[in-house]
Amino acid sequence: MIELKNISYQYQNGEQVLDDFNLTLEPGDKIGLVGPNGSGKTTLFKIIMGLLAPDEGEVIIFDQPREKEEDFIEVRERVGFMFQDSDDLLFCPTVEEDLAFGPLNLGKSKEEAKEIVQETLKLIGMEGFEKKVSYRLSGGQKRMIAFGAILAMQTEVLLLDEPFSGLDEDAIERMVGILNDTDRSYIIVSHNGELIERVTNKLYYMNE
Ligand SMILES: Nc1ncnc2c1ncn2[C@@H]1O[C@H](COP(=O)(O)OP(=O)(O)O)[C@@H](O)[C@H]1O
Ligand SMILES: [Mg+2]
Structure with missing residues (x-):
């Protein structure tokens, strides 16, 4: 599903972040990145989402090499990326609109989107939140809604950047349960070694 070959990346200020980096995500993989x-x-x-272009190496997603901006349009429809900062994912006035945004954007009807919103709220344990104002939610509630917004896109692949941070124990257990139940493939980043072991079947460590 995702193949990164010999990727190198350096920021403008000269910092070399990735040097000859390789990673493969296959169907069924639940990869933890520590x-x-x-x-x-x-x-x-x-880099996987095409928001940064590698200096060297190949990005192959769903068996297609991805280089130009237009190559990533399909990637962004088929890979759900949960940003580290949930404020970057919630930009609509209400929770309902934030959750419906992905499905509507991907061509679902208003009726279908409404159904997905209800299913998603139930799944993440936040029924009754549809009319709430997204920016007034607590940090943990925002993160759970951001997770819901990614799930609502119904993509085959998820990239989850520190999804557990700021969640209370109940919410963590709900998220762990959802991740263990899903047959979607994902890469998850977390500092919590114990949690990451509970939701992954492969664990990779990044050094230097
Ligand atoms: N926009 C940027 N410009 C310059 N350096 C950056 C930028 N974003 C991140 N970095 C640097 O690149 C390195 C890797 O950052 P990041 O990928 O955010 O690490 P991680 O997510 O593992 O904490 C860090 O040293 C960070 O300071
Ligand atoms: Mg980070």
Whole structure:
């Protein structure tokens, strides 16, 4: 589903973040990515989504080489990327609109989107939140809605950047349950070694 070959990436200020980096995500893979702050985990996700272009190497997604901006249009429809900062994912006035945004954008009817919103709220344990104002939610509630917004896109692949941070224990258990139940493939970044082991079947460490 995702193949990164010999990827190197350097920011404008000259910092070399990825050097000859290789990674493969196959159907059924639930990959945990562990590494210290600044090791390049978020950078890696941005390269997969085409938000940053690698200096060297190949990005192959769903068996197609992805180079130009237009190559990534399909990637962004078929890979759900949950940003590290949930405020970047919630930009509509209400929770209902934030959850419906992906499905509507992907061509679902208003009726279908409404159904997906209800199913998603039930799944994430937040029934009754549809009319709430997204920006007034607590940090943990926002993160759970951001997770819901990614699930609502119904993509085959998920990239989850520190999804557990700021969640209370109940919400963490709900998220762990959803991740264990899903047959979607994903790459998840977390600092919590115990949690990441519960939701993955492969674990990779990033060094330097
Ligand atoms: N926009 C940027 N410009 C310059 N350096 C950046 C930028 N974003 C991240 N970096 C640097 O790149 C390195 C990797 O960052 P990041 O991918 O966010 O790491 P992680 O997600 O593993 O904590 C860090 O040293 C960070 O300071
Ligand atoms: Mg990061």
